[in-house]
Amino acid sequence: MSIDIETARRVAHLARIRVEEGDLPALASEFNAILGFIEQLNEVDVDGVEPMTSVTPMRLKRRDDEVTAGGTPEKILSNAPDAREGFFAVPKVVE
Amino acid sequence: MTGALNELTIAEARDRLRAGAVTSVELTEACLAAIEGAGALNAFVHHTPEQALEQARAADARIVGGEAPSMCGIPLGIKDLFCTEGVPSQAASNILKGFRPEYESTVTRQLFGAGAVMLGKLNMDEFAMGSSNETSCYGNAVNPWRRGNDATALTPGGSSGGSASAVAADLCLAATGTDTGGSIRQPAAFVGITGLKPTYGRVSRWGIIAFASSLDQAGPMAKSVRDCAIMLGAMAGHDPMDSTSADLPVPDFEAALTGDIRGKVIGIPKEYRMEGMPEEVEALWAEGRAMLADAGAKIVDISLPHTKYALPAYYVIAPAEASSNLARYDGVRYGHRATLAQGDGITEMYEKTRAEGFGAEVQRRVMIGTYVLSAGFYDAYYNRARRVRALIKRDFDEAFAAGVDAILTPATPSAAFGLGEMADADPVQMYLNDVFTVTVNLAGLPGIAVPAGRDREGLPLGLQLIGRPWEEADLLNTAYALEGAAGFVSKPGKWW
Numbered sequence: 001m002s003i004d005i006e007t008a009r010r011v012a013h014l015a016r017i018r019v020e021e022g023d024l025p026a027l028a029s030e031f032n033a034i035l036g037f038i039e040q041l042n043e044v045d046v047d048g049v050e051p052m053t054s055v056t057p058m059r060l061k062r063r064d065d066e067v068t069a070g071g072t073p074e075k076i077l078s079n080a081p082d083a084r085e086g087f088f089a090v091p092k093v094v095e
Numbered sequence: 096m097t098g099a100l101n102e103l104t105i106a107e108a109r110d111r112l113r114a115g116a117v118t119s120v121e122l123t124e125a126c127l128a129a130i131e132g133a134g135a136l137n138a139f140v141h142h143t144p145e146q147a148l149e150q151a152r153a154a155d156a157r158i159v160g161g162e163a164p165s166m167c168g169i170p171l172g173i174k175d176l177f178c179t180e181g182v183p184s185q186a187a188s189n190i191l192k193g194f195r196p197e198y199e200s201t202v203t204r205q206l207f208g209a210g211a212v213m214l215g216k217l218n219m220d221e222f223a224m225g226s227s228n229e230t231s232c233y234g235n236a237v238n239p240w241r242r243g244n245d246a247t248a249l250t251p252g253g254s255s256g257g258s259a260s261a262v263a264a265d266l267c268l269a270a271t272g273t274d275t276g277g278s279i280r281q282p283a284a285f286v287g288i289t290g291l292k293p294t295y296g297r298v299s300r301w302g303i304i305a306f307a308s309s310l311d312q313a314g315p316m317a318k319s320v321r322d323c324a325i326m327l328g329a330m331a332g333h334d335p336m337d338s339t340s341a342d343l344p345v346p347d348f349e350a351a352l353t354g355d356i357r358g359k360v361i362g363i364p365k366e367y368r369m370e371g372m373p374e375e376v377e378a379l380w381a382e383g384r385a386m387l388a389d390a391g392a393k394i395v396d397i398s399l400p401h402t403k404y405a406l407p408a409y410y411v412i413a414p415a416e417a418s419s420n421l422a423r424y425d426g427v428r429y430g431h432r433a434t435l436a437q438g439d440g441i442t443e444m445y446e447k448t449r450a451e452g453f454g455a456e457v458q459r460r461v462m463i464g465t466y467v468l469s470a471g472f473y474d475a476y477y478n479r480a481r482r483v484r485a486l487i488k489r490d491f492d493e494a495f496a497a498g499v500d501a502i503l504t505p506a507t508p509s510a511a512f513g514l515g516e517m518a519d520a521d522p523v524q525m526y527l528n529d530v531f532t533v534t535v536n537l538a539g540l541p542g543i544a545v546p547a548g549r550d551r552e553g554l555p556l557g558l559q560l561i562g563r564p565w566e567e568a569d570l571l572n573t574a575y576a577l578e579g580a581a582g583f584v585s586k587p588g589k590w591w
Binding site: 003007008011012013014015016017018019027030031033034035037038039040041042043044046049050051052053054055056058060061063072075076078079080081082088090091092093 | 193194195197294296335403406407410418422425426430431432435447449450464467469480482486522526539564
């Protein structure tokens with residue numbers, strides 16, 4: 001599997017990371033080095049092996065469905081780059 | 096016992112505190128002075144002296160009251176990955192610049208509840224992604240050790256590089272670390288201290304900035320096996336805030352340290368004998384084997400056939416989880432937001448914010464993770480890696496089922512290397528640092544790095560012991576026997 005510049009551009013966009021056009025070839029080549037390393041996994045016979053979901057088999061605990069936190073909007077907003085009138089503010093989302 | 100107060104172990108300090116021979120304020124002041132004089136190591140990146148002294152005074156009152164737990168009054172450094180209320184916690188990333196959590200991580204809450212003192216926050220690789228502390232937004236942390244009289248600055252390892260450097264240079268009595276692929280054990284080995292990664296689920300991950308949630312585990316980095324045992328006791332335990340934290344009793348780890356390992360079965364995995372491994376590492380491993388045999392353990396050769404595939408599986412699973420965990424850094428709720436141009440919409444905000452806020456290695460891993468999870472590749476990469484992970488765990492299960500109590504391996508493939516020496520290498524070369532440690536994360540097992548010798552240039556080398564799940568107490572006792580036999584007492588000469 002080889003990653004071309006177009007794929008690198010698409011992955012950067014999917015990851016929501018701006019990559020300048022001129023940096024794409026180097027990025028594609030780094031991806032290829034890492035993916036080349038990962039390709040070794042194809043040597044392993046994994047027939048009949050379930051993908052691991054949890055390293056320690058344990059049943060997830062359940063709790064009562066009740067409110068345990070909240071009522072602290074000023075704490076929630078205290079680190080926001082832009083908060084106004086009790087809301088997070090962002091650029092226009094809908095045209 | 097002589098030496099400055101900041102050079103004490105946790106156990107020594109505890110005993111002196113309880114005897115009234117020293118106060119926590121005195122210990123804390125000694126550490127603060129040592130930190131003040133160690134700017135060249137760039138280990139502490141946020142300093143909290145006032146908070147430290149306040150905690151120390153409270154600890155002293157508690158000790159006088161006579162109900163002080165072992166960690167009471169002990170000055171610690173805290174890795175920047177732990178959220179600490181009101182104190183900058185930014186995972187060494189520009190994207191979290193200015194972030195001051197409104198809450199306390201479970202680990203630090205428990206440590207402070209036990210009376211421990213926080214001196215400040217410690218340097219690390221950005222989002223714990225790295226093996227040399229060179230991806231930090233604060234700049235490199237520096238290893239207090241040097242190659243003989245050569246002044247070349249060496250890496251303290253990573254990602255818990257600041258923790259390693261601070262403990263080795265006696266800036267604190269111990270430090271917290273986290274370990275996703277070797278980030279406690281590799282730096283501990285590079286600076287000649289002891290670092291323990293507990294069983295996955297032993298220590299709560301709540302409030303620790305997430306890298307790869309199925310692999311991340313916090314643990315102690317300290318000056319001795321005993322100190323790791325004491326500190327783990329205060330860090331561990333069930334936490335309803337972390338659904339993967341195990342609801343199991345926390346044993347008295349320190350009480351398990353008898354040093355008697357007669358009849359224990361120690362496995363030596365043949366797959367860890369790597370081509371190109373330095374002779375000194377090979378020799379140290381053989382010495383470790385002999386030490387454990389002399390202590391009465393039975394040494395057996397074992398096979399962990401899928402070892403070779405651990406790093407490639409890790410470099411699918413960890414970036415996949417990271418790409419998902421780090422999606423939260425979007426410039427909306429906390430941290431950095433890029434300055435936008437006229438007409439920029441929300442997508443530009445995300446893309447510019449993340450390009451400015453994340454460093455190169457973090458960007459690379461987020462994108463690799465995005466790729467292996469993307470439509471059409473999920474099965475070929477991610478699901479295959481999870482199947483291989485199951486096989487890696489099965490290898491260990493089979494060894495333990497055959498009666499092995501612990502597994503002895505080298506901790507790292509080399510001693511500490513020079514900062515900048517790997518700059519031109521491709522990323523995979525750096526990843527090879529974790530070749531002996533990463534299997535342990537994939538299998539969720541406890542592992543400990545113990546300093547055991549020095550290379551011909553005088554740099555520390557460590558051995559790793561891997562234990563059965565939930566049997567940290569037994570693992571620590573084996574490590575205690577190894578520590579006693581190895582007798583590593585060297586300290587770096589002070590140049591900073």
